Amino acid sequence: MTEPSGRVTLWGIEVFLATVGEGAISAAARRLGASPSAVSQQLSGLEAALGTTLLDRGARPIRVTPAGAMFLRHAQTIRDAAQEAQAELAMADLSGLTTLRLGVIEDLDADVTPRLLEALAQDLRSCRFLLETGASHRLHDLLEARALDMVVAADLGAAQPSEAGLEIHPLLTEPFVVVAPPGVGGTAAALRALPLIRYSARHFMGRQVAAHLAGQNLVLSTRFELDSYHAILAMVAAGQGWSILTPLALHHAARFRDAVQVLPLPFGALDRVITLSARAGALQDMPAQVADRLRGLLQAQVVTPACASWPWLSGQIRLR
Numbered sequence: 001m002t003e004p005s006g007r008v009t010l011w012g013i014e015v016f017l018a019t020v021g022e023g024a025i026s027a028a029a030r031r032l033g034a035s036p037s038a039v040s041q042q043l044s045g046l047e048a049a050l051g052t053t054l055l056d057r058g059a060r061p062i063r064v065t066p067a068g069a070m071f072l073r074h075a076q077t078i079r080d081a082a083q084e085a086q087a088e089l090a091m092a093d094l095s096g097l098t099t100l101r102l103g104v105i106e107d108l109d110a111d112v113t114p115r116l117l118e119a120l121a122q123d124l125r126s127c128r129f130l131l132e133t134g135a136s137h138r139l140h141d142l143l144e145a146r147a148l149d150m151v152v153a154a155d156l157g158a159a160q161p162s163e164a165g166l167e168i169h170p171l172l173t174e175p176f177v178v179v180a181p182p183g184v185g186g187t188a189a190a191l192r193a194l195p196l197i198r199y200s201a202r203h204f205m206g207r208q209v210a211a212h213l214a215g216q217n218l219v220l221s222t223r224f225e226l227d228s229y230h231a232i233l234a235m236v237a238a239g240q241g242w243s244i245l246t247p248l249a250l251h252h253a254a255r256f257r258d259a260v261q262v263l264p265l266p267f268g269a270l271d272r273v274i275t276l277s278a279r280a281g282a283l284q285d286m287p288a289q290v291a292d293r294l295r296g297l298l299q300a301q302v303v304t305p306a307c308a309s310w311p312w313l314s315g316q317i318r319l320r
Contacts, residue, residue: 009046012043013046015043019043053067083146097124100128100129100150102131103131103152107248111301115301116293140156149282151277152275154274155168156204172303173271174317176244176271177263178242178243179249179250180260181238182259183261191220195224196220197242199245202227205272208270212270230253233245233249233253233256233259234256247262251305276294
């Protein structure tokens with residue numbers, strides 16, 4: 001062991017934890033918004049301060065050494081304590097909140113997310129907002145890694161066990177529906193005559209649909225598996241097949257709504273829940289307040305228009 005020199009800093013600990021979590025210096029740098037060289041320098045400085053080697057940088061992915069594994073437990077405790085202290089100090093007066101890191105699924109990009117940000121900007125005039133959009137599983141991972149403060153995404157259920165210390169506010173339940181070309185019947189037999197255009201199984205929603213169909217012992221002809229609502233709906237509108245999506249998908253790609261049919265799912269009911277998740281107590285009552293504001297926006301922008309367009313959805317798409 002070398003003689004320790006220098007000091008252990010919170011930034012050095014954050015860099016160490018990010019590198020362990022990502023398994024690569026370049027990926028850790030992207031998460032932290034720093035350069036790879038700055039990350040590497042922080043790691044070297046931390047190892048010099050502790051007088052030991054924490055990471056095997058020659059391994060792919062990078063691995064912790066025995067000393068690194070021992071330090072990892074302490075680093076997590078130090079990081080958590082520092083964040084709790086910062087939260088207590090900053091949240092004593094939410095008007096003094098300087099940064100809010102928010103993750104929201106892309107389904108709400110059309111108008112719910114912009115309206116929410118506009119309202120929050122009025123309430124928190126000195127706050128800087130960082131918005132991350134993406135798939136639900138990715139946003140939940142970022143929340144768990146403490147890279148986000150609040151996440152609005154689909155509930156992953158058993159696919160991602162609930163982490164202790166989170167508060168979860170259910171917002172909306174929405175059913176999965178059939179989206180078919182005009183003139184195609186909504187019966188199982190009529191749909192079987194066309195290929196199913198699947199939403200990508202790389203996303204939780206795609207896996208949820210696949211599991212449901214498997215549970216119904218259904219084997220359907222599939223030619224396309226896409227991860228874009230716009231691409232799927234364009235293909236359906238062109239008569240290339242049908243798909244299983246949700247009302248939020250149609251809300252996100254509204255320009256295709258008049259070019260397709262929206263029908264009840266004839267293969268057994270399936271729905272999903274959209275929730276707001278945050279670290280319990282870190283933002284005082286802000287998550288509950290944001291959840292209430294979101295319910296109002298979802299009712300006005302999603303639920304009411306969907307039920308007006310497809311009255312049979314009444315009671316199936318609903319606030320929580």
